[in-house]
Amino acid sequence: MDNFSQLQAFMWANEHGNFSAAARANGLTPSTISKLITRLENRLQVRLFQRGNRSLTLTEEGSAYLVSAREVINAMAEADSLAEAFPxxxxxxxxxxxxxxxxxxxxxxxxxxxxxxxxxxxxxxxxxxxxxxxxxxxxxxxxxxxxxxxxxxxARKIGESAWVTCASPEYLARRGTPVHPEELMTHDCFNFGFNSAWNNWQFVVNQEKVTIAITPKAVFGQGDLLRDIALGGGGIVKLAQFHIGADIKARRLVPVLQAFDIPAKEPIxxxxxxxxxxxxxxxxxxxxxxxxxxxxxxx
Known part of the structure; x- marks a missing residue:
């Protein structure tokens, strides 16, 4: 048993006046209460009770220990009451x-x-x-x-998002809209500046997944910079739908090569x-x- 169990047994025995009553009130046996208090006394190296035939009497050391024991019990009760409010x-x-x-x-x-x-x-x-x-x-x-x-x-899945190849209407009017993924090789494209699967521009061509090895005109370490250069008419980017969905709805960016999109979306x-x-x-x-x-x- 731990120290707190010994402390509780001491408090119960003092409250009820003998081991049997303390045990009955708390669903234990008298021998369990007696053993807990004996271990407490051995640990403290003092006798806490004078044992009579039918009752217990606190010793002087027991009376002094009772004051501290009550403080500990009250502190535990206060901590438990605070914890009950946590949820x-x-x-x-x-x-x-x-x-x-x-x-x-x-x-x-x-x-x-x-x-x-x-x-x-x-x-x-x-x-x-x-x-x-x-x-x-x-x-x-x-x-x-x-x-x-x-x-x-x-890891709890909270959504999923497609990746969209897109450009501004101004860029597409100036350079033309690609109709096949291989045409990206002749367009101004931009990518992330770090090693990531997001830099793989993959499409489905003739029912097979292919990766187009674009040569980016510039790379950026942050997706909003890719968005900014696309919005400014700089060229074609591939970004997450959760990032540019509002731009697509507002026609600030236009998806391209949708017929070749990979159907699977990326989980979030x-x-x-x-x-x-x-x-x-x-x-x-x-x-x-x-x-x-x-x-x-x-x-």
Whole structure:
């Protein structure tokens, strides 16, 4: 038994006046109560009770120990009462890592509403194009797309997004619209500046998946820069639908080569460290995010 069990047995015995009554009141046997108190006395190297035939009497040392024991029991009761409120209280700081484009185009539009709903919560959003496992450094949530590395983390699919080859109407009017993936080799194309599967421009040609080895005119370390150069009429880019869905709806960007698109979409995951005892702040953000993405707003 642990020290707290010994402490509880001491308090119960003092409250009920003997081992038998203390045992009956707490679903134990008299011998269990007696053994716990004996271990406590051996650990403290003092006698806490004078044992009579039918009753117990605190020794001087026992009376002094009772004062401290009550403080410990009261502190534990207070801690438990605070813990009972945790499932319904959303407060503290929530640390999130996600793609810059997802933060800007899918989180920022509704973040003020989320913060107003949970005024006791602060949010720290860290961004980067690629997934990093910083949970051991205090990260609460990561949101990323594509293939994730094998790990013990929990990855919950919250949506999926196609990748769209597109350009501005101005560029297509000036250079013509490609009608076959191989024509991309003669167009001004732009790509990411880091090693990523996103740099593979894949299409289905004659029922086979092919990769077009474009030669980018420039590369960028951030998806919004690719979007900006496409919006400015610079050329053709391939970006996630969650990133440029609004631009396509507004005809600021026009999809090309759709007849050759790969039908599979890329999953988007919400990642956290442990399935059990999920904190209220993580659960609140997860539920809010899933509600906002329920209809895949970029489609």
């Amino acid at each position: 319904t209280r959303v407060s503290g700081s929530l640390r999130i890592h996600t793609m810059t484009t997802f933060a800007k185009h899918q989180i920022m539009p509704w973040l003020p509403e989320f913060l107003a709903t949970y005024p006791g919560l602060t949010v720290d959003i860290q961004v980067g194009a690629q997934y990093v496992d910083h949970f051991d450094q205090g990260l609460d949530i990561a949101i990323h797309s594509g293939v994730l590395p094998d790990s013990s983390r929990i 995951y919400l990642i956290y460290s442990n399935r059990k005892h999920l904190s209220p702040r993580i659960r609140a953000f997860r539920d809010f995010l899933e509600q906002k993405l329920l209809q895949a707003p970029w489609d």
